[in-house]
Amino acid sequence: MSNVLRARRRLDLLQVVLFFVAVLLVVVADAGVTSQYRRKLEATVEMPLDADVFRVPPGYNAPQQVRLIRLRQPIDQEGTAMIVSWVTANELGSSTVMYSEASPDPEKMELRAEGTHTRYDYFNYTSGFIHHCTLTNLKHSTKYYYAMGFGHTVRSFCFTTPPMPGPDVPFKFGLIGDLGQTFDSNTTLSHYEANGGDAVLYVGDLSYADNHPLHDNTRWDTWARFVERSAAHQPWVWTAGNHELDLAPELGEHVPFKPFAHRYPTPFWYSVRVASAHVVVLASYSAYGKYTAQWEWLRAELARVDRAATPWLIVLVHSPWYSSNGYHYMEGETMRVQFERWIVAAKADLVVAGHVHAYERSHRVSNVAYDIINARCTPVRTRDAPVYVTVGDGGNIEGIADNFTQPQPSYSAFREASFGHATLEIRNRTHAYYAWHRNQDGAKVVADGVWLTNRYWMPTDDDIN
Amino acid sequence: MSNVLRARRRLDLLQVVLFFVAVLLVVVADAGVTSQYRRKLEATVEMPLDADVFRVPPGYNAPQQVRLIRLRQPIDQEGTAMIVSWVTANELGSSTVMYSEASPDPEKMELRAEGTHTRYDYFNYTSGFIHHCTLTNLKHSTKYYYAMGFGHTVRSFCFTTPPMPGPDVPFKFGLIGDLGQTFDSNTTLSHYEANGGDAVLYVGDLSYADNHPLHDNTRWDTWARFVERSAAHQPWVWTAGNHELDLAPELGEHVPFKPFAHRYPTPFWYSVRVASAHVVVLASYSAYGKYTAQWEWLRAELARVDRAATPWLIVLVHSPWYSSNGYHYMEGETMRVQFERWIVAAKADLVVAGHVHAYERSHRVSNVAYDIINARCTPVRTRDAPVYVTVGDGGNIEGIADNFTQPQPSYSAFREASFGHATLEIRNRTHAYYAWHRNQDGAKVVADGVWLTNRYWMPTDDDIN
Numbered sequence: 001m002s003n004v005l006r007a008r009r010r011l012d013l014l015q016v017v018l019f020f021v022a023v024l025l026v027v028v029a030d031a032g033v034t035s036q037y038r039r040k041l042e043a044t045v046e047m048p049l050d051a052d053v054f055r056v057p058p059g060y061n062a063p064q065q066v067r068l069i070r071l072r073q074p075i076d077q078e079g080t081a082m083i084v085s086w087v088t089a090n091e092l093g094s095s096t097v098m099y100s101e102a103s104p105d106p107e108k109m110e111l112r113a114e115g116t117h118t119r120y121d122y123f124n125y126t127s128g129f130i131h132h133c134t135l136t137n138l139k140h141s142t143k144y145y146y147a148m149g150f151g152h153t154v155r156s157f158c159f160t161t162p163p164m165p166g167p168d169v170p171f172k173f174g175l176i177g178d179l180g181q182t183f184d185s186n187t188t189l190s191h192y193e194a195n196g197g198d199a200v201l202y203v204g205d206l207s208y209a210d211n212h213p214l215h216d217n218t219r220w221d222t223w224a225r226f227v228e229r230s231a232a233h234q235p236w237v238w239t240a241g242n243h244e245l246d247l248a249p250e251l252g253e254h255v256p257f258k259p260f261a262h263r264y265p266t267p268f269w270y271s272v273r274v275a276s277a278h279v280v281v282l283a284s285y286s287a288y289g290k291y292t293a294q295w296e297w298l299r300a301e302l303a304r305v306d307r308a309a310t311p312w313l314i315v316l317v318h319s320p321w322y323s324s325n326g327y328h329y330m331e332g333e334t335m336r337v338q339f340e341r342w343i344v345a346a347k348a349d350l351v352v353a354g355h356v357h358a359y360e361r362s363h364r365v366s367n368v369a370y371d372i373i374n375a376r377c378t379p380v381r382t383r384d385a386p387v388y389v390t391v392g393d394g395g396n397i398e399g400i401a402d403n404f405t406q407p408q409p410s411y412s413a414f415r416e417a418s419f420g421h422a423t424l425e426i427r428n429r430t431h432a433y434y435a436w437h438r439n440q441d442g443a444k445v446v447a448d449g450v451w452l453t454n455r456y457w458m459p460t461d462d463d464i465n
Numbered sequence: 466m467s468n469v470l471r472a473r474r475r476l477d478l479l480q481v482v483l484f485f486v487a488v489l490l491v492v493v494a495d496a497g498v499t500s501q502y503r504r505k506l507e508a509t510v511e512m513p514l515d516a517d518v519f520r521v522p523p524g525y526n527a528p529q530q531v532r533l534i535r536l537r538q539p540i541d542q543e544g545t546a547m548i549v550s551w552v553t554a555n556e557l558g559s560s561t562v563m564y565s566e567a568s569p570d571p572e573k574m575e576l577r578a579e580g581t582h583t584r585y586d587y588f589n590y591t592s593g594f595i596h597h598c599t600l601t602n603l604k605h606s607t608k609y610y611y612a613m614g615f616g617h618t619v620r621s622f623c624f625t626t627p628p629m630p631g632p633d634v635p636f637k638f639g640l641i642g643d644l645g646q647t648f649d650s651n652t653t654l655s656h657y658e659a660n661g662g663d664a665v666l667y668v669g670d671l672s673y674a675d676n677h678p679l680h681d682n683t684r685w686d687t688w689a690r691f692v693e694r695s696a697a698h699q700p701w702v703w704t705a706g707n708h709e710l711d712l713a714p715e716l717g718e719h720v721p722f723k724p725f726a727h728r729y730p731t732p733f734w735y736s737v738r739v740a741s742a743h744v745v746v747l748a749s750y751s752a753y754g755k756y757t758a759q760w761e762w763l764r765a766e767l768a769r770v771d772r773a774a775t776p777w778l779i780v781l782v783h784s785p786w787y788s789s790n791g792y793h794y795m796e797g798e799t800m801r802v803q804f805e806r807w808i809v810a811a812k813a814d815l816v817v818a819g820h821v822h823a824y825e826r827s828h829r830v831s832n833v834a835y836d837i838i839n840a841r842c843t844p845v846r847t848r849d850a851p852v853y854v855t856v857g858d859g860g861n862i863e864g865i866a867d868n869f870t871q872p873q874p875s876y877s878a879f880r881e882a883s884f885g886h887a888t889l890e891i892r893n894r895t896h897a898y899y900a901w902h903r904n905q906d907g908a909k910v911v912a913d914g915v916w917l918t919n920r921y922w923m924p925t926d927d928d929i930n
Binding site: 285296 | 721750753755757761784800835837840844875
């Protein structure tokens, strides 16, 4: 065999090897990951009622369940207002909030806002006095001390207002869903706190009170005491989930969302602008057919989004549109059919859902070509579409959803049946780092992390596909 | 050529001819019909306010807009109750209804029921006094005289109660949608009256008041005066359409269905049993996601249907699930995705929709095999499925929808852009005659008629496919 021939054969062999390596790389890059990590198999149980996290603050009629709530667009376009909500259990007390940039001492807080209160009955339960007080004309990126409970037991907290909206303002969101109040819930919240986000985008299902006999509404109270340690210091953006419906005709309770609506003075569909993000919150359990109020609102809202000012368009919804878990499979279809084409056309960056008690992240996919008779009904990868994540893995009493469909469909990039939380760190108008953290690791360990590029500013970048 | 050969050739020829005849028959039987009938091309205009059909009845505070409304299941399981509704314009007056089997003379009516009243404001409009009075313990198949307006101007009417539900009880329904109050609307109603149904299944969009400046609510009044000539003498089963939403944030009107809900004391989703039919009414513009009140109700309601007692399962909905008209194309998809598989599993006989201002009838088709990744998203013919009809051709101010998609899809059996109404004559547990009548013909001319066989009692019969 001549050297020339040998060289050619070596070259042929090299080409063949390179070809297979390339194929392997494509396959690895393309295939979705079903993580084989197994969480500990202990039962998911609620923390006992005497757990420290549920402790009623000491003092007669002490304010409890303190939480910050962002006002919706367009009422609070720039984010210079904040609703402070809390509950007093013994008597009405005061709905006043005192606040100050300068002094953490309630006696010396020079600003003052008057709130209102409400309460509700649910079967055999009567709520405490639920106070809602709106602070307005706040400065951006400013630390405020605030206090309530005047006349009896004063409690004080502090929070930092969000920065003025702008295209390159960095911000870190926590993404949490279906939290509940189990030991796992507590781990999730602690890990989120350790990771230090600036605000939480909460994708629904809060207390799971409705899993208790008579929808035991005291579980709404314990839950709000449990999350106070975060929610009193930074705003949580609320999404309504099915566990907020609290429909119980057998108890004479026919009004949907009664406890939730009294406790969380937020609409079911709305938006907030935060730093460089425009966050759209949708309502899976309200009407969204054409001509309905939500439909009319979303159409108008998407036209109001200014990607030059707030480049990151994030959508929150409880029931996911892309989930390959057998649990709640296809429940989001009816809303996807209605809204997906608008969300794709708007070039949304990220759609965050809860509902399914596991973690999943999609590729950039869309499924909007169907017209009944053309058979084009399969999700296709496209850089025009958002990434879909399901973070209904907060850790509630119903346990983990570990029955993923097999094989993993092509729209699914990563899925794992573990509890955890995610974060989205926006760096500037073009880049954001998304990370999911499972509870069995240290808080800062990233179990699934990807860089996202902005669909408005870098629409042709293939960031993760 | 021998005779034997000639005979064989003749036989061959006969076979060929027979084959082509058979092919032709299959093609004719299978292809959908897009009727080429063209309606007159005059504009569709509302009748003038001084038209006789809108006349306020004479006499001070005379009851007007009188109408009968069936109570929903399960409150009125057997159909022995009826709501009488009317409006007084000058002052409250009496909410009493007097009634009698024996006497058409209000003075001699021996039975009495006390009603309630309501009224509402809508921007700059204040409604009259809207009275609702429920008559109970009525006998079946019995003619009752009734009267209201005591103290001022008494008016009297009569109606015949529906027969006791039973599997072979004949009954004739009118199917009307999107009626409005044009000259065409009047023709539609007159033709229905000439065809003599026992009750109307009305599939939404009543007055089109919202097409007038400020949603001119006096148009709700004129409409109800217009239809009184039928609705005061037989019950109309109401479905909520998009023109009942009356959302007008620019007018400060944020509560959906405000005028409709005050005037028509009927839920948005409910059922009634009439003779041999179980009629399920769905709400296209309320929530129907999993876990919502409508979803929970429909699931339970379909389990309550007793086809042995009421063989005919009829579903009313405003926005059609199968329509091949370009107008409102695919608007019903989101609800179809949610509910179609239940309706097919329940072996419903007929689904009646409005919304699209034209007429269409489908073959028996279903599209319930889709699971996101299997690409099975094309409607297929199946004898298990209901027939879908769209009768949004009542004749309202918005005119005809004559932009059918081309070519006619395989699920569509007959479609025509003309105004008209349909009737469903149930003969017994196995057979019913469905007919559509266009307004340009004499009332009794059947432009599209088919015999339907019952899906419970004759599930394997290929009636129309």
